[in-house]
Amino acid sequence: MLELAVLGLLKEQPLHGYELKKRLSDALGLLWGVSYGSLYPALRRLERAGAIEVVEAPPADTPAAPMPATGSIGGEAAAARMRRLGKVSRRTRKAYRLTTRGEQMFGELMTSDTGPGADDERSFALKLAFCRYLPVDARLELLERRRSDLAARLSRARGSRSGGDHYALSLLEHRRKSTERDLEWLDELIATEREARAANSPQQGATA
Amino acid sequence: MLELAVLGLLKEQPLHGYELKKRLSDALGLLWGVSYGSLYPALRRLERAGAIEVVEAPPADTPAAPMPATGSIGGEAAAARMRRLGKVSRRTRKAYRLTTRGEQMFGELMTSDTGPGADDERSFALKLAFCRYLPVDARLELLERRRSDLAARLSRARGSRSGGDHYALSLLEHRRKSTERDLEWLDELIATEREARAANSPQQGATA
DNA sequence: CTCTCGATATATCGCCCCGATATATCGAGA
DNA sequence: TCTCGATATATCGGGGCGATATATCGAGAG
Structure with a gap:
């Protein structure tokens, strides 16, 4: 994840x-604040x-690793100043490429189906956030798999007879509605995606 | 948790x-399927x-631990049969009381504020499920704390200017709407709760 | 000028949770 | 008889999290 x-x-x-x-x-x-305790491992x-x-990464004069000027890593000027003063500070800073x-692993993770588990939502949101790196067909597959997962959950929720007090019942009902909204939203996304695909390669409809 | x-x-x-x-x-x-790997520890x-x-717990003839007849623990008849036959099977079965x-710890956990963390939702759903064990005021506090947490999240979501592609934007927007629905639902719950309190102790409104 | 404070930056520890797996008994049906 | 699925308890490896330790640096207070 x-x-x-x-x-x-x-x-x-x-x-x-x-x-x-x-x-x-x-x-x-959007959701999810990652901690150092998970990031560094x-x-x-x-x-x-x-x-x-x-x-x-560090001091700007290292041409081997050209960090973009878009402030993502600051402090180069300061480091240069220190070097001029004869100090070697160089606080430990490692950038990863x-x-x-x-790249390959990214592709595998993006298209792998971990099955509906606990962090369903996180997992899907994450994949959606990087959706732009996928080919259109893979995008559609991602969206449709999510759709079928949610649909299954919904029918399960509808099927289970209600046991519990007022609060549990209300929660169950609210979550059911929520899932329905999610499905509607997904359907919109899917429709948009299909239109885009049709517009970009209309010959697919004629040749296949 | x-x-x-x-x-x-x-x-x-x-x-x-x-x-x-x-x-x-x-x-x-409702949400959440616990695993043995967490339950037994x-x-x-x-x-x-x-x-x-x-x-x-086991064989029905143990009067020290009267398990309710409501099938929560089955197999007593079978165990009795085995004992009649001279066998001592008694597969390991421990019930917890x-x-x-x-009881005290339950109360503490129910009213403790873990702050908006990762499993916000689970935590709240769980507390709501056992809400009936709380006094009315504690119920209202629970609901209102959740409400303020969600409201804070919503205003944060509204505040952050949108960065990202079509998918990220759409997700953000969907989640914003979703949180709004959650707030409406919470408001209903709170209103119901207030009415119940007013009905049960109408003198509160007059004396305070 | 010094001193402290907050941001930058990396790393580890213990704890909780999860999925997978091992083990064993028992009832029902092939 | 033999297998299959439900009952039942337990452990293992691994990921994620909050808290914490450590260190440098820039900026502003005194």
Whole structure:
């Protein structure tokens, strides 16, 4: 799960742990605030698996690892000043870059079906956030698999006879409605996606 | 989290692990299917903490632990038959009973504020499921705390300017609407609760 | 000028939860 | 008889989380 998030973020550009944490908590903070206690072990796992590799980031004069000027890593000027003063500070800062193996792993994770588990929602939201990296057919498959999962859950919810007090009943009902809304939303997404596919490759309808 | 669920179920009657698992997965399975890998350690923790204690459940002729006839623990007839035949089978079956300390811990867990964390929703749903054991004021506090948490999340969601592609935007928007629905639902619950309180003790409005 | 404070940055620890798996008994039916 | 599914308890590895430790750096207070 976390692996996928990291891989997805690193597809754009190399980043170091702190920045990854911020992006996962803020930008992708739709749901889910990742902790260092999971992030750094995840980075080590990915490194061990050969999916990412360290690039020596720091002082701006290292041409080997050109970090984008878009403030993602600050402090280069300061580091340069220190070096001029004869100090070697260089606080430990490692940036990670996606390898070919990492790209491959990203693709596998994006299309793998972990089955409806506990963090269903997180998992789907994450995949949706990186949906743009998938070919159109894979996008549709992702959306439709989610749709069928939710539909199954809904019919299960409808089937179970109500046991419990007022509060439990109300919660159950609210969640049922909520799932229905989710399905409607998914249907919209699917429709949009189908239109886009039809517009981009209309010959598919004629040849197949 | 799991502790609270176990404690809550044991308030009704003593149960053994397997039955607890079933009830947590089915009856309370609104969300959340607990695994043995968490349940048995949780039982051990609770036992260590003195919140629950083992009652020797099995063969129906043990008057010390009168299990309710409501099929929660089956197999007594079979066990009796075996005993008649001279066999001592007695497959290991331990039922757990809530202690006074356990009742106390339940109260603490129900009213404690873990703050908006990851399993926000689970936690609230769980507390709502056992809401009936709380005094009315505590119920209202529970509902209102949840309301303020959701309201905070909503305003945060509204505040963050949209960054991301079509999919991320759509997801964000959908989740925003979803939270709004949740708030409406909570408001209904709160209103109902207030009416109930007013009906049960109308003098409160006059004396205070 | 110094001192502290908050942001930057990496890393680890213990705890909880989960899925998978092992083990064993028992009733029902092939 | 033999297998299958339900009953029942337990453990293992691994991931995620909150808390915490450590260290540097820029900025503002005194």
